Amino acid sequence: MTAALDCPQPQARSWHADRALSQAAGSALKTRPDYRQHDSALAQLDRISPALTNGYYNHAPMVVEALSAMGQGREALAWLEREADSFTPVDAETSPLNPDNWRALIAAPGRYADWRAYFQNALETDPWREVVAIWVNRLVFGFSSSAAHGLLQTAHAARALQSDATPQRLRALANALAGWASRYSPLPVDVLPNQGVLDFQAALNAITPLSADKAPGEGAITAGYAQLVHAPGFAEDVSLVDLSGDLDARFDALMAVMASVFLSLARTPYTVIVFTHAVTGTAAARTLSQIVPDAVGRQLLFRAFEHGAALKxxxxxxxxxxxxxxxxxxxxxxxxxxxxxGDDHMIKLTEAVLDAYKRTHNPVFLDVIAQAFAVLPAPNTH
Structure with missing residues (x-):
């Protein structure tokens, strides 16, 4: 009779899996920014509208920065050439904006070019970090405007400026802030932080999804936001999240939670795109939190959680x-x-989770990359 073993035996290992994870992790840790082509790419986008020919938000400024941030900047010009047919030009300016009347001009139709001129002038006279701090504070309630793309573009532009404050990058920041201000649109539920006590995961678990008859199908993400008025208790549940503690650590914790949401719900090409925004929106908020005062950083943290909760x-x-x-x-x-x-969402998602992995070494971020590649086909195979 064989004696019982008195120590646990190691589980069978998948050497192929171990090797793949090790290679991906090693590559992530070695990734270094390469902005040598960045200004050339931005020059091609300077007179491009935020709107694509299909009406969706133009991701190009975000993509070229994400490529540069993860050491693939040499690919930006070729990517722009492939996508150029979908770009639209900036409309003509109508009249200068009155800075004392900015609240009335937020989201005013047809004023993107005027906002663009306003921010270009502001960035010629004031330090770019001060402009960012002022306007993030003013616009953060509209975090989810255009599926958070105004915020995303602003964060990508600001990060490039941290590397080198060139004239082209300052203009890119003006374009980004103009896109956010001109398309400002808060979620249709009035949610305010309430000195909550729930951690991110517990607060997210409390969110009740829409009923099947109220839930959106495949289409614009903003159509899903509109249905939040039918989400029972959404505002109350979101307001219970705890925002205390070290801000960087809290953002890293929120990134991990949003990565878990992605792994749970990004099951089709469309839902990969939807829940990519939960991850990249949090990453963008973290980037901007490094520039703005702590109180504004807490607002970004809260709105990033609210944005992910809304998508869920x-x-x-x-x-x-x-x-x-x-x-x-x-x-x-x-x-x-x-x-x-080559897919714009794949590029931005990969950059965001690689950056998070370098900081935290949390393998959940490598799992996000794996699932995204497994589910989302390359653009030429759609």
Whole structure:
């Protein structure tokens, strides 16, 4: 009779999986920014509108910065050439904005070019960090405007300026702030932080998704936001989140929670795109929090959580119509593979989670990359 073993035996290992994870992790930790082509890419975008020919928000300024941030800046010009047919030009300016009347001009139709001129003038006279701090504070209630793309573009522009404050990058920041201000649109629920006591995961677990008859289908993400008026208790539940503690650590914790939301609900190409915004929106808020005062950083933290909670509440019913994808392995060089893949969401998501992985070494971020590549086809295979 064989004697019982008195010590636990090691589980069987998948050497292929271990090797893939090790290669991806090593590549992530070695990623270094490369902004040598960045200004040339921005020059091609200076007179481009935030609107694509299909009406959606133009991701190009964000993509070229994300490529530069993860060492793939040499791919930016080729990416722009492939996407150029979808760009639209900036409309003509109408009249100068009165800075004393900015509240009345937020989201005014047809004023993007005027906002652009206003921010260009402001950045010629005031330090860019001061302009960012003032206007993030003014615009943060509209965090989710245009599916958070105004905030995202502003964060990408600000990060490039931290590397080098060139004239082209200052103009890119003016364009980003103009895009946010001209399309300002808060969520249709009035949510305010309430000195809550729940951590991010507990507060997110309390969110009740929309019922199936109220949930949006595939379409503009903003259509999902509109349905939040039918989400029971959404405002009260979101307000219970705890915002205390070290701000950087809290953002890293929120990034991990949003990564888990992605892994749970990003099951189809469309839902990958939807829940990418929960991750990239949090990453962008963290970037801006490094520039603004702490009180504004806390507002960014709260709105980033609210934004992710809104996506979860609105799009969970659609996501659960599909089975969860099989667990996949990340590519050995995620940054290079994202650049080759070419999808704008893939590029921005990969950059955001690689940056988070470098800070935290949390493998959940490598899992996000793996799942995104497994589910989202390259643009030429749609």
């Amino acid at each position: 509440a609105a799009f969970t019913p659609l996501a659960l119509q599909s089975e969860a994808p099989r667990k996949a392995l990340p590519p050995g060089d995620p940054a290079r593979r994202a650049a080759q893949h």
